[in-house]
Amino acid sequence: MAATAEHPSAQGSDPLLTDADRESLLRHMLLMRSVEERGLKLYKQGKIPGSFYDGRGQEAISVGATFALGAGDPVSSPLIRDLGAHLVKGTDLADVFRHYMGRANPISRGREGNVHFGDRRRGVVGMVSMLPDMMVVANGLALAFQLRGEQRCALSFFGDGATSRGDWHEAMNWAAVDRLPVIHVLENNQLAYSTPQSRQFAVPPIERAATYGVAAQTVDGNDVEAVFTAVAQARIRALAGEGPTLIEAVTMRMHGHGAHDDMRYVAQAELEAWAEHDPIAIQSARLEGIVDLAALQADVDAQIDAAVAAALDTPMADPSDVLDGVFCTGAPEPIGRGLAPWSGFAETA
Amino acid sequence: MAVRTYLQAITDALREEMRRDDSVFVMGEDVGAFGGAFKVTDGLLEEFGAARVRDTPIAEAGIIGTAVGAAIAGLRPVCEMQFADFVACGFDQVVNVAGKMHYRLGLAVPMTIRLPSGGGFSGGPFHSQNPEAWFMHAPGLKVLAPSTAEDAKGLLIAAIRDPNPVVFLEHKHLYRRVKGEVPDAPYVTDMRARVARAGDDLTVIAYGAMVPAALEAVEGIDASIEVLDLRSLVPLDEEAILESVRKTSKVVVVDEANRTCAAGAEVAALIAERAFEDLDAPVRRVATPDIPIPFSPPLEQRVLPGPASIQEAVRELLAY
Numbered sequence: 277m278a279a280t281a282e283h284p285s286a287q288g289s290d291p292l293l294t295d296a297d298r299e300s301l302l303r304h305m306l307l308m309r310s311v312e313e314r315g316l317k318l319y320k321q322g323k324i325p326g327s328f329y330d331g332r333g334q335e336a337i338s339v340g341a342t343f344a345l346g347a348g349d350p351v352s353s354p355l356i357r358d359l360g361a362h363l364v365k366g367t368d369l370a371d372v373f374r375h376y377m378g379r380a381n382p383i384s385r386g387r388e389g390n391v392h393f394g395d396r397r398r399g400v401v402g403m404v405s406m407l408p409d410m411m412v413v414a415n416g417l418a419l420a421f422q423l424r425g426e427q428r429c430a431l432s433f434f435g436d437g438a439t440s441r442g443d444w445h446e447a448m449n450w451a452a453v454d455r456l457p458v459i460h461v462l463e464n465n466q467l468a469y470s471t472p473q474s475r476q477f478a479v480p481p482i483e484r485a486a487t488y489g490v491a492a493q494t495v496d497g498n499d500v501e502a503v504f505t506a507v508a509q510a511r512i513r514a515l516a517g518e519g520p521t522l523i524e525a526v527t528m529r530m531h532g533h534g535a536h537d538d539m540r541y542v543a544q545a546e547l548e549a550w551a552e553h554d555p556i557a558i559q560s561a562r563l564e565g566i567v568d569l570a571a572l573q574a575d576v577d578a579q580i581d582a583a584v585a586a587a588l589d590t591p592m593a594d595p596s597d598v599l600d601g602v603f604c605t606g607a608p609e610p611i612g613r614g615l616a617p618w619s620g621f622a623e624t625a
Numbered sequence: 626m627a628v629r630t631y632l633q634a635i636t637d638a639l640r641e642e643m644r645r646d647d648s649v650f651v652m653g654e655d656v657g658a659f660g661g662a663f664k665v666t667d668g669l670l671e672e673f674g675a676a677r678v679r680d681t682p683i684a685e686a687g688i689i690g691t692a693v694g695a696a697i698a699g700l701r702p703v704c705e706m707q708f709a710d711f712v713a714c715g716f717d718q719v720v721n722v723a724g725k726m727h728y729r730l731g732l733a734v735p736m737t738i739r740l741p742s743g744g745g746f747s748g749g750p751f752h753s754q755n756p757e758a759w760f761m762h763a764p765g766l767k768v769l770a771p772s773t774a775e776d777a778k779g780l781l782i783a784a785i786r787d788p789n790p791v792v793f794l795e796h797k798h799l800y801r802r803v804k805g806e807v808p809d810a811p812y813v814t815d816m817r818a819r820v821a822r823a824g825d826d827l828t829v830i831a832y833g834a835m836v837p838a839a840l841e842a843v844e845g846i847d848a849s850i851e852v853l854d855l856r857s858l859v860p861l862d863e864e865a866i867l868e869s870v871r872k873t874s875k876v877v878v879v880d881e882a883n884r885t886c887a888a889g890a891e892v893a894a895l896i897a898e899r900a901f902e903d904l905d906a907p908v909r910r911v912a913t914p915d916i917p918i919p920f921s922p923p924l925e926q927r928v929l930p931g932p933a934s935i936q937e938a939v940r941e942l943l944a945y
Contacts, residue, residue: 352694388729396732401697409722412687416694416702423650423676423700430694443717446687453682601728602764604788608733610699 290505294619299567301343301500302559305335306576308360309556311369314580315376319535323588324376326389331357333498333530334465336555339364340503341431341461341523344511347616348428350417353403353410355433356391357463357529365398365614369579373587385601386593399614408438411447411460417611418451418458418514429457429514431507437468439481448522452489457514459507460490460522463497465529470541485522497525498555501562508620527555629807632800634774635665635739638781639703641811643673646701649785652679652688653705653739662707663741663800685715689738693723693790696736701785709740709794710754723790724765736791737784743796743834743881744918744929753918753925755833755882760792761858761891768858769816770794772836774805776856779814786813796834796881803837816857818865824851827875827943830866830892832856835879835930842935848943858888866892867900874905875945877938879930884912906945911938 293301312330319328331338338360342351345364354361362372367383374381375393384393384402394402401417403410414432421428438444439462451458462481466473473480485492491513495502503525510521528550532539560569629637642649650673651666657680660667670678681688685706692702706712712719719738726732744753760766767789771777777795784791821836826848829839832855843850853869855862870876876896878889893908911930919925 350698384730392729394730394732396697396730401732402730404721404725406717406721409686409690409718412690412718413694413697413722415687416691416696417698418694419691420695420698420700423695443686443690446682446684446690450682450684450687450691601731603767604727604733604735606788608696608699608735608788611697611732 290501292508292620293501293504295566297619298501298559298563299572300617301339301504302556302563302567303572303576304339304343304360304363305500305556305559306573307363307579308335308339310576310580311359311372314584315373316535318377318584325378328535329356329390329533330531331359333550333554334463334527335360336500336503336559337461337463337497337525337527338433340500341433341507343618344504344507345431345616346428346621347613348399348426349431349511350399350401350611351431352401352414352417353394353432354391354400355403355407355435355463357465358433359391361433362395362400364617365395365400367395367398367400369583370586371395373583374590377587378593379587379590380593381590387601397612399612401611408434408441408444408447412443414458414460415447415451415456418456419454421457422454427515429459429511431459431461433461433463435468436462436464436466436473436481437471437476439484440476448485448488448490451520455517455519458520459510459514460520461507462522462524464524464526467529467542469533482522482524490520490522492522492524494524494526497527498553498558500555500559626806626808628804629774630801631774631777631795631803632663632665634778634807635781635795636667637807638778638785639666640669640672642782642785643669643677645811648699649701649703650677650679651703651705652681652692654681654683654707656680656705661705663797666705685711686718689715689718690722692736693718693726693734696734697726697732701735703737703739703785705739706741708752709742709756710751712738712740712756716759719760719766719790719792720763724763726765727789728765733788734790735788737781737793738790739793739795741797742794743798744925745798745834747920747922747925748918749920750917755794755880757792757794757858758882758887761888762886765790766859767791767816768794769856770796770833770858771856772799772803772821772833772854774803774807776814776819778807779812780816780856782811783813783816794833798834799837814856816860818862819854819856820851820869821854822850822852824849824873826850826873827877827939828853828869828873829877829879829935829939830855830869830889831879832858832888833881835881838930838932839879839935842932843939846936846939850939855888861891863895866895870896870900871903874903875942876904877909877911877935877942879935880910880912881930882913883915884910885915887912906942909938909942911935
């Protein structure tokens with residue numbers, strides 16, 4: 277497929293993006309970071325049970341990738357560093373906080389926690405803890421679209437550690453065999469919990485992808501426009517019947533695996549170096565003089581304040597119905613359609 | 626009505642549902658041109674084409690997880706595991722992805738996993754298992770195990786039309802040995818137990834291949850024996866079980882599966898908890914001991930329950 281070098285947009289000037297799109301990308305990254313910063317505080321205040329997981333420093337990947345998807349292209353699934361995918365698809369902010377806190381909400385009804393959720397009405401399939409299981413499920417969504425002749429694709433996220441498991445192999449192999457319209461986005465954040473890649477694999481996933489017959493490319497995972505461009509190109513290939521793509525987005529996990537992890541196994545100097553390459557700072561610099569950044573942040577903060585207040589005002593999930601919902605008793609409702617904020621979809625929306 | 630084998634009845638169910646509903650498709654290893662290891666899907670490729678009769682890579686997690694994705698996109702996949710034993714390779718996708726999806730997120734997963742199960746023909750440790758209890762223990766899955774041709778068709782159609790993941794155990798020993806009158810048109814069989822033989826003195830509770838074994842076992846015993854065919858393990862027809870126990874007061878529970886935590890253990894626990902006062906004797910269990918299924922015919926015949934071991938248990942319990 278077209279390498280990033282052949283496409284100027286990989287450097288962050290994709291002609292397919294209007295200034296409003298670029299601001300929207302920044303807004304969604306700011307939202308993700310702000311939700312997670314507030315979430316961490318609420319966790320420390322004891323208002324969020326369990327643990328808390330965030331994707332600090334990785335906002336460009338889920339936001340940029342999901343921004344390139346059409347309304348009917350589901351994400352299966354955003355992982356624990358991918359809150360941005362939920363936000364781009366239009367998940368209600370107050371519901372995100374209600375879900376985190378175990379309060380009544382229409383998405384998980386208190387049956388799930390942290391980033392293990394997905395608003396099915398908006399085209400998001402919630403993750404399971406056994407990474408890369410949902411890559412296989414994304415293949416199945418893609419198979420359905422292919423079978424019905426629909427112009428849709430599915431997208432999944434996975435981490436570098438997930439490539440050690442068998443489901444990754446089954447997903448990659450099968451996607452290539454059936455030339456499925458699916459995009460698998462590798463978030464290479466250098467660490468699988470505490471295990472470095474030298475203990476995870478001998479051959480990098482991007483090289484393995486080629487041997488499966490899956491088109492692959494590497495992008496700067498901290499450059500939201502580069503991620504967008506790569507996924508937009510992969511989507512064009514998918515809809516043209518040219519098969520699956522693996523996109524490796526290189527980044528760094530800036531926080532511990534969860535709030536309980538002090539990350540003592542990572543050198544401070546490495547984190548400081550990556551902090552200089554922050555995805556929000558990169559996109560903000562591009563929009564300097566075009567967008568009122570202070571006003572944008574203030575607007576995001578106000579949205580978060582309102583969402584948290586609404587969530588805190590919501591009762592805890594009701595234990596009287598805890599046994600309900602194990603089985604579906606009505607007609608099954610297939611995965612829904614989410615928002616598609618990219619201006620490129622405006623004509624077809 | 627026509628006389629069909631258990632296997633033909635399963636094929637009929639697949640064919641009729643695929644004709645009725647474009648969203649139904651089958652996939653599995655060698656299900657296409659070869660027609661499946663047991664020929665259950667024979668002829669479907671010719672009628673429906675390779676898009677809806679899909680040969681897959683040898684990847685059980687892939688098959689089941691792909692079916693989950695297709696199901697939530699609005700299709701009705703029917704997966705074949707070549708042997709029930711192989712579902713262990715896709716276990717995580719069944720119990721963690723498919724089974725929990727609706728409870729966690731409200732997303733329905735209408736899919737069927739067909740498991741050719743059971744022993745009795747020197748299949749050895751990896752081609753003879755009865756893994757139903759694995760799935761009874763995992764929330765969110767329905768588990769069906771027909772014993773007749775008529776029920777095989779009606780329950781498979783029920784599975785395909787169900788909005789949930791259904792594990793469908795079709796016993797290999799019954800495929801060509803069991804036959805019966807089967808209605809021509811599609812029909813749905815309730816996921817409820819069936820009285821296969823009515824009686825007053827003792828109840829044998831069984832499912833799958835142990836139903837014909839039980840019927841053979843009680844033939845010629847000079848007592849009035851009831852045989853209850855569970856048909857569905859999840860949901861379990863508790864009322865039918867309790868009703869029969871109240872009537873006969875003596876129960877033999879038969880599993881071809883390994884004994885510990887088997888379906889029969891759940892049935893025995895139910896009776897102990899809710900029908901203790903109705904019993905005239907301890908519940909008697911007949912099951913395969915907790916060993917892998919051995920290959921050599923005399924070894925396999927020693928451990929698998931059959932008419933002789935069931936009859937022995939019935940006679941002993943009658944004399945209690």
